[in-house]
Amino acid sequence: MVQDTAPSVPPARAAPRRTPFADLGSWTAFAVFVIVAWEIGSRAYNQPYLLPAPSQIIAALREDAPLVLFYAGITTQETVLGFVAGSVLALLGAMLFVWLPRALENFLYRAVVTLNSTPFVALASLVVVWFGLGITSKVVIAGLYTFFAVLYHAHKEFISVDPMREYLMDVYNASWLQRMLLLKLPSALPIIFTSLKGGVMAAVNGAIVGELFGAFEGLGYMILDSRYVGNTVRVFLAAVFCTMIGWVLLGIVTVAERLLLPWHVSMVQERP
Amino acid sequence: MTYEVGRPRGLLGGGIQQALDVVVNFSLDVQPGEFVSVIGPSGCGKTTVLFLLAGIRTPSAGRIEVCARPPRDAVRDGLCSVIFQQPVLLEWLSVEENVLLPLRLRDPRWWLWPGRRGQYLERAGQLLRTVELDAFSHYYPEKLSGGMQQRVAIARALTLDPQVLLLDEPFGALDEITRDRMNLELLRLYEQRALTIVFVTHSIEEAVFLSDRVVVMGRGASPRTGSSIVREVRVDLPRPRTAALKEDAAFFQKVREGRAALREAQQLQ
Numbered sequence: 001m002v003q004d005t006a007p008s009v010p011p012a013r014a015a016p017r018r019t020p021f022a023d024l025g026s027w028t029a030f031a032v033f034v035i036v037a038w039e040i041g042s043r044a045y046n047q048p049y050l051l052p053a054p055s056q057i058i059a060a061l062r063e064d065a066p067l068v069l070f071y072a073g074i075t076t077q078e079t080v081l082g083f084v085a086g087s088v089l090a091l092l093g094a095m096l097f098v099w100l101p102r103a104l105e106n107f108l109y110r111a112v113v114t115l116n117s118t119p120f121v122a123l124a125s126l127v128v129v130w131f132g133l134g135i136t137s138k139v140v141i142a143g144l145y146t147f148f149a150v151l152y153h154a155h156k157e158f159i160s161v162d163p164m165r166e167y168l169m170d171v172y173n174a175s176w177l178q179r180m181l182l183l184k185l186p187s188a189l190p191i192i193f194t195s196l197k198g199g200v201m202a203a204v205n206g207a208i209v210g211e212l213f214g215a216f217e218g219l220g221y222m223i224l225d226s227r228y229v230g231n232t233v234r235v236f237l238a239a240v241f242c243t244m245i246g247w248v249l250l251g252i253v254t255v256a257e258r259l260l261l262p263w264h265v266s267m268v269q270e271r272p
Numbered sequence: 273m274t275y276e277v278g279r280p281r282g283l284l285g286g287g288i289q290q291a292l293d294v295v296v297n298f299s300l301d302v303q304p305g306e307f308v309s310v311i312g313p314s315g316c317g318k319t320t321v322l323f324l325l326a327g328i329r330t331p332s333a334g335r336i337e338v339c340a341r342p343p344r345d346a347v348r349d350g351l352c353s354v355i356f357q358q359p360v361l362l363e364w365l366s367v368e369e370n371v372l373l374p375l376r377l378r379d380p381r382w383w384l385w386p387g388r389r390g391q392y393l394e395r396a397g398q399l400l401r402t403v404e405l406d407a408f409s410h411y412y413p414e415k416l417s418g419g420m421q422q423r424v425a426i427a428r429a430l431t432l433d434p435q436v437l438l439l440d441e442p443f444g445a446l447d448e449i450t451r452d453r454m455n456l457e458l459l460r461l462y463e464q465r466a467l468t469i470v471f472v473t474h475s476i477e478e479a480v481f482l483s484d485r486v487v488v489m490g491r492g493a494s495p496r497t498g499s500s501i502v503r504e505v506r507v508d509l510p511r512p513r514t515a516a517l518k519e520d521a522a523f524f525q526k527v528r529e530g531r532a533a534l535r536e537a538q539q540l541q
Binding site: 162164165167168169170171172173174175177178182183186187189261263264 | 323326327328347348353354356358360362363364373374376377378380412414
């Protein structure tokens with residue numbers, strides 16, 4: 001009766017999927033290219049104080065390895081804690097927003113927008129005053145950076161689900177929680193992951209900004225300290241480590257995205 | 273039964289749209305086991321009627337009952353099910369998970385019971401067999417053609433074993449070959465399961481081929497008055513109906529009748 005289910009059906013999920021680590025090769029190639037270009041450029045320019053070559057930075061790393069790695073560990077810790085707390089709170093916040101009555105949602109939304117339009121640098125210096133020079137203040141700042149990066153997108157996605165799908169949920173009498181977990185959250189996930197990728201970078205930024213405003217350890221502290229004594233190579237070294245933290249964390253989020261969203265179009269179809 | 277579109281709020285909306293009676297004087301009594309099609313010019317409120325029957329919208333005046341209860345309750349009790357113009361499948365769930373979605377929504381703590389997922393999957397498998405998609409149960413809906421996706425939607429609508437099926441131009445987006453085949457599938461399900469069907473369409477041939485009765489809607493004298501039923505055509509062609517019926521003179525006669533009714537409906541405007 002129906003022709004397109006002929007016996008010669010291919011096995012389920014035959015479409016080639018991108019593996020989680022598909023981009024690793026191209027990233028490595030990119031890194032090699034940047035380092036080689038930088039080395040050549042810097043040697044041609046020959047102003048080590050302004051633009052040290054990668055080889056000099058590696059030499060500096062060899063000298064200070066334990067301290068740099070220790071500082072990088074501190075900054076990573078601040079970034080990860082801030083990122084996780086910030087994104088979880090942002091998701092819960094966005095859910096709370098759609099759960100609340102409209103008037104309260106509007107009120108809170110305005111509060112969030114106000115807070116977000118306050119210059120972050122002002123906010124960060126206040127947070128350092130409130131939470132001290134330790135790791136807590138940096139986690140809070142990294143968390144704030146992430147929170148705002150994720151909240152807007154998640155909230156926007158939660159309220160713009162296709163109305164037909166909402167009707168479907170109406171028809172089958174879905175509860176608020178079912179609607180959130182089975183409809184709103186999955187349909188928001190692609191955008192949420194995009195905002196998480198922005199959020200992870202924002203968290204690195206937040207942690208460094210926090211350290212610049214007062215700390216006694218971490219890569220931001222190292223940047224400040226090295227600049228005072230005119231050690232540009234160490235500033236670069238710290239910056240390189242910040243970049244690497246960002247890369248690794250971004251990689252983790254990307255892998256999580258590929259594992260969680262195999263159904264998402266941009267994952268299953270190659271861009272033309 | 274009347275239905276009024278809400279007055280839009282906002283700075284720019286006020287002047288453009290106003291509260292509007294979409295459907296007025298709509299009285300329809302569908303017998304158990306009857307197949308009724310609702311047809312009418314585009315924008316006359318066919319979908320609104322269906323949404324009212326499905327309890328998705330509530331009428332501003334009048335009374336609607338489905339299976340002797342308010343439409344919302346009928347739908348919630350699984351007695352009545354809806355199929356939309358688009359399949360409305362969730363693309364992050366596999367075909368079989370989409371089909372068992374109604375069961376899952378009705379039973380929030382299903383995952384606490386060890387055997388239940390198996391039961392549900394078995395039920396989904398059965399339903400997918402009735403729409404002949406069992407080989408595709410593990411696929412994501414995006415991999416399927418439009419007709420196959422709509423068949424998944426039909427399987428999902430049958431999950432709670434309803435007595436009444438409401439369809440809103442379900443095959444409107446499909447090509448003619450697929451549409452003909454889907455019509456035969458629907459007739460087979462209708463006859464096997466003794467369903468009662470309200471079917472919204474804009475194709476007279478489709479309406480005549482499927483139904484016992486075709487209800488023609490038309491807009492009122494001015495754009496401000498709502499639509500109502502203007503004609504009714506009884507289709508007393510024998511059942512079970514097969515593709516051969518479409519070559520039959522009696523069928524053509526009914527289509528001609530339906531077309532005349534629709535023309536009259538449009539002239540009333």
